[in-house]
Amino acid sequence: MRWDIFCKVIDNHGDLGVCWRLSRQLAARGHAVRLWVDDARALAWMEPGALQGVFTNIAVLPWTQPLAPLPETQADVWIEAFGCDIPPEFIAHRVRRVAVQNARPPVWINLEYLSAERHVERLHTLPSPVLHGPAAGWTKWFFYPGFTPATGGLLREDDLPARLAAFDRAAWRRVHGVPGGALAASLFCYEPPALLELFAHWRQSAQPVHLFVTAGRAADAARQAVDTLGAQGAGALTLDWLPYLPQAAYDELLWGCDLNFVRGEDSLVRALLAGQPFVWQIYPQHDGAHHAKLQAFLDWLDAPPSLRDFHRVWNGITPPPLPAPDWDAWRECVSAARARLLAHEDLASQLIRFVSGKQLK
DSSP, X not given: OEEEEEEOOOSSSHHHHHHHHHHHHHHHTTOEEEEEESOOTTXXXXXXXXXXXXXXXXXXXXXXXXXXXXXXXXXXXXEEETTXXXXXXXXXXXXXXXXXXXXXXXXXXXXXXXXXXXXXXXXXXXXXXXXXXXXXXXXXXXXXXXSSTTSOOOOOOTTHHHHHHHOOHHHHHHHTTOOTTOEEEEEOOSOOTTHHHHXXXXXXXXXXXXXXXXXXXXXXXXXXXXXXXXXXXXXXXXXXXXXXXXXXXXXXHHHXXXXXXXXXXXXXXXXXXXXXXXXXXXXXXXXXXXXXXXHHHHHHHTOOHHXXXXXXXXXXXXXXXXXXXXXHHHHHHHHHHHHHHHTSOOHHHHHHHHHHHHHTO
């Protein structure tokens, strides 16, 4: 099948990261993908070669306004990622083709944000009739990624178990300069209120801490914390400033660390699949709706008390101090959650099955 995936980059890279991972997984299954992006610059480091067309079955195309030129080859599937709207000229072009050729409309998917809230299971795969515009009378379908079998699942490569089994964690840590006995941690965050407290605590830690700081907002927040604390007496904390990483290298970072601080959607999924203890900073919303989303996720995770409390402080829901990690409980919790996810069908496979079923009707 041919898929048109539409992606708008808002204020971070997660939306593009998810769309690229989905494109890769569809292409790996023999499908042709056109990824329409309004700002594809981050792919230069996220997946070197993507913008040069080196990946079989994937074309990255500019989402211009208006969109031009319109494609001659029509896709079997349209995906609106994260609530973006397909350009009306693109829709009208296809509607005309369908009318002239008496062809089948595309299977039109609204791929939603990831959430553990209960309404996800209820809304997953429900129809959304198109009432206005050139495609009036057609149907969109809600597709919700999720953590349970009643949802669309999560993005997961077919070869992920083999890659994890082949990963030499000790060798990775040696190459990246992690001292023996040190706590290796990665930091991918927005501006967590408790970051200053965490740095101050780690400076006084009896165990050395080697922190890998990702580029962008996390690095900016970390530098501000360092400036506030002062350069003197860095103590047990060593900061390792990373460049922007390709997705495969970021995955290995999560596999190699003992603790991962992640944010948004894509890195949360990758942290779960890595199976190491992690702390998630959910994307903050002005109306506080993210509090309920975080609570729903922690409930699904069956997070132990110290991990729940740490998340609440990290996300600014409750005031400091940060609780002491219960490492054994954290590891057991994440390991059990990962096992549950690996038992579910992945997102790309579910999308293919859903679309194939609609095409047969």
